[in-house]
Amino acid sequence: MVDGGVAEAVSQGTWNLSELYGGFDDPRLAADQQRARDGASAFVSRYRGRIGALDASEFLAALREFEAITALTGKPGHYASLRFSVSTDVPEVQAAYAQAQAFEAEINQELAFFTVELSSIPLQQFEALADSQELRPYRHYLHFQRMFTDYTLAEDVERTILRMQVTGRDAWVNLYTQVTSSLEFEVEVAGQLRVLTSSEVRALATDVDRSLRDRALQATVEAYEPHTPVLTHVFNTLFEEHRSEMTERGYDDVMDYTVLKDDLAPDIVDALLDVTTGHMPIVHRYHALRKRVLGLDDYGMQDVRAPAFGEEPQVSWERASELVVEAFTGFSPEAGDIATRFLTQGWVDVFPRKGKRGGAFCAPGYPPEHPWVMVNFTGKTDNVFTLAHELGHALHFTLALEQSPLNYWTGLPLAETASVFAELWLHEHLMSVSDDPKLQRQLLDRQIQGAVGTAFNQVAYIHWERRAHAARAESVASAGDFGRLWSEEQSRLLGDAVLLQDRDQHRWMRIPHFVFARFYCYSYAFGKLLTLGLADLWREQGAVFVSDYLALLRAGGSMTPSELVTELGIDLSDREFWERGCSVVDRYLIQLEELVD
């Protein structure tokens, strides 16, 4: 609001949140909450019990009202969560955040009847509504609300399932969390025996000292080992519970629910998994190269993330911002302008400090509010890529501001597209401005390591998960059964260059995604390869691609992921598209191989 506020915020690298509210005691905040409350009660008295009786134009009016209340309700909560992110240790902020969350929950509960009544409109009547001219802009939203109707059981059965989940699935997941989060990892570091947490021990996988990496891995294996019988039982139980629920609901395959929830179709995921699996020799070559660079005959799991190409240089905040803006501008001047706006308006909170959350994020509100970016910049090359990543999200959420609140959020499958693509712009830019082969090797290694971790590894996880579910469908599986499947899938992924030991066969029990969700890992591979495929189209089509891509971002969540990319001429069920993504990784690897020889 006030110019001075912006200049001060930018020079200190903090947010200028006065754009939203001047503080928790800003009368505008209380007024917004009052308006939301009044709007919600007016909405309830106008529409409750009547949603099924509305014609298309009345329905449109109701939807508009619903989304206006949702946006208004969300704004104080958005402000409070941003304040909390940078002041987690201030009691006044904690209390205000809790109050804002409770307020949001209260209003959402009041409005919950809307989607419930929407899903119980008789099918034919619903189709006519969703296809009407008036409701065209909300077609995708409406269909998405009804997506699971065919698989929904009678109301009392659904209620029972929900109730039983507390002592069923949730209890097993909790048991897994309890067992694994209480583990302690004893590792000798610098001559001293230390007890490490799981994140500390994981961080040692990238340490330059090989014997330390090895001890860290051994400590992890030994910490899990005594819990093998319990964890095997947890996996068996959750897999069987999932199978019986899916059968009860009428799904053909245990993975279908996950794919449908992401607004995709099974043939798309099949094409993705098939093509990626066919290109696993890229991973074999990558590890063979790293093995050669590290000069190890017995290159193993303790080495797959070792820094093979030396330490990356430090970068100042000013230089990092410059590089990211140049990279964005190189893609499109409009993208560069938006990145600049974030960096010069106090929309990025930059440095770590006491009470500030770790990590990084881009937090969107509802239109017309622009998103806010938080990073913890310490000058590592990693941090520069994180800045590009979060500003990529910010670009997406900024362009999508022309959508109405219900059409604003893009679904999960495309959620990471703009961010990962922005990292690629930075990669290409850094490669083009650097003539230092050492830095180029590091940059290429980073990209390939990222693609291997996010695409190929995750596909191997899905193969294991499918086979493990199938094994459990036959009969209760032993740890040895799960371990054998794991070793087979890991060998297929890693090839001959990586020496797998007996201790590596039970790593499946350390992947929480198998416990917390079903078949979730495919979505990482989907997001990464989709973005790499886009990068290949960009290389091929240049300017034409750029404007189509920005149009895709502008569309927000107003269409399904498949419809959105159709505008770019992409058919997600076509194997050719996924081939493109893999070919980008292959090209990076060829470049790296050339720089090593």
Ligand SMILES: [Zn+2]
């Ligand atoms: Zn992200």
